[in-house]
Amino acid sequence: MSKYQSINPYTGETFASFDNPTSQRIEETLALAHALYKKWRHEEPAVRAEQLQKIADSLREHKEEIATLMTKEMGKLIGEAREEVDICAEICDYYAQNGAKLLEPTPLKTDLGKAYYLKQATGVVLACEPWNFPLYQVIRVFAPNYVVGNPIILKHAHNVPSSAALIQKLIHRAGAPEGALLNLYLSYDQIDQVIADPRVQGVALTGSERGGVSVAEAAGKNLKKSTMELGGNDAFIVLDDADSDQLKQVLSDARTYNDGQVCTSSKRIIVTEDKYDEVLTDLKEIFSQLKPGDPLDEQTTIAPMNSQRAADKLQKQVDSAIAAGAKVAYKFPGKGQGAFFAPIILTDIDQNNPIFDQELFGPVAEIYKVKDEDEAIELANNSSYGLGSSVISSNIKRAQAVAAQIETGMTVINGRWITAGELPFGGVKKSGYGRELSELGIMAFVNEHLVIDVSK
């Protein structure tokens, strides 16, 4: 049976399944994408930028269709699915409006002649993407590379194959030439073959460390450029001067948005002792008001997880944490349908606890009590990961100073994770390397081609 299946995690219904491609199909796909790269080399980025604006418009036009499918396929709340489509349309807007400018040649000062570097396409890029934001993860790679002129071969997660097919269809229908984004339901072995193909010049992966290690190894072996957007165990630092109203507002979905299945979700809530009881009380209240149910129902505020397998894995991690001494400060009493996981708050997690340095990808809040700011920073940095983080304080200068000391790729002051076309996204340590989005992300698979005129 094919691994690529659309299974509604709320109802358990399997509503589509797809086979791995044949060798011939892979060859045809590579040939099509490569031919488009060659054609695009003769076209200005401004032409593609105009087309990208049409893709943004099409995403807005088909918002309900995309959002409903994402909700059915991986269980996210319908309101959050609509928000995801809006963000993706805005990312396309950003590159449609700024992409061509960002790709203009950069002059260089030198005594050796008149020098500048071009920013040119390099070729086909393979994008291996996760299920947690089925559209957003793809658009983060597709939109900048579309303006650059790098066609994308999409290998989406095995549990969102219908979303992958719809994304390809909508992009093509919006006027993108055939080959701009081609979806293949690749096996892991086929991924390695595609990476090894000389027509493929880069690979972008967003996902877990497991997937990252395997794909980065294949890219390294073949000397292909890669970007790795991996997991996180983000610190959410609450300083003693945090404003109570702001704190509560930020906490409201910091750990439950997308059912906690966000790489930059606030997984470790690190609180100075003065604020500890307040945070615990606030979080208990927030969690107790959650309403499980059908994610297509607007009244539901806590979705099922993306699959029963994910819920079972999370339960094992929580059980191991409790067995090692973690305390359950709160557990949601209700039972939800399907792959529902009851939100839970854990405290008293010491450094020997198996989950101390693990990512818990679901609605589990881990709360840590610390003496002061220094201890908070030390604990935040005591992690293999370094993706996002938050600092909550009413003194912005102080919060900025704390932010600068956290070994992480992103810090939000007085807010939870955030994303936009103009803001870079990415991490350090085992959270990966490279950046997506913004003026940095567009350069990921660009050839910075030096041209220098030394004629006398």
Ligand code: NAP
């Ligand atoms: P995953 O298992 O690594 O999957 C991500 C992608 O990689 C999928 O397309 C998957 O295909 C593929 N993959 C997995 N193992 C592979 C292997 N050994 N060889 C080749 N390809 C492989 O990740 P996930 O569990 O679906 O996603 C959740 C993780 O993604 C979390 O750790 C989260 O923090 C991280 N994430 C990071 C970011 C970021 O920007 N840093 C954003 C979102 C999520 P299959 O589905 O076919 O296995």
